[in-house]
Amino acid sequence: MSDTAAEARKMLRTDGAALYVGLSVSTLEKLRLTGDGPEYIKLGRTVVYSTTDLDAWMEGNRRKSTSVAA
Numbered sequence: 001m002s003d004t005a006a007e008a009r010k011m012l013r014t015d016g017a018a019l020y021v022g023l024s025v026s027t028l029e030k031l032r033l034t035g036d037g038p039e040y041i042k043l044g045r046t047v048v049y050s051t052t053d054l055d056a057w058m059e060g061n062r063r064k065s066t067s068v069a070a
Contacts, residue, residue, distance in 0.1 A: 010051045011041070017049035021058060 018025045021038070031037025032047070038057030040049050 011048040012051065012054070014047055014049070017054055020049075020051065020054055 012020055014028055015025055017038070017040075018028045021028070023031075028037060032040060038049055039053045040047050
């Protein structure tokens with residue numbers, strides 16, 4: 001696997017994902033509960049996030065104005 005492919009497949013647990021997106025672990029867990037957060041993968045009892053999915057979720061939340069509905 002090339003370095004680029006390995007970077008694209010990087011997986012983070014909830015604490016690392018929260019740091020990556022700049023949110024608290026609690027906020028990320030609440031977003032997961034409501035379905036408003038980034039996509040995740042469940043491996044047994046462990047939740048992991050792909051950095052690719054985190055980037056896509058952040059990009060999807062990009063806004064230009066506070067007055068425009070999401």
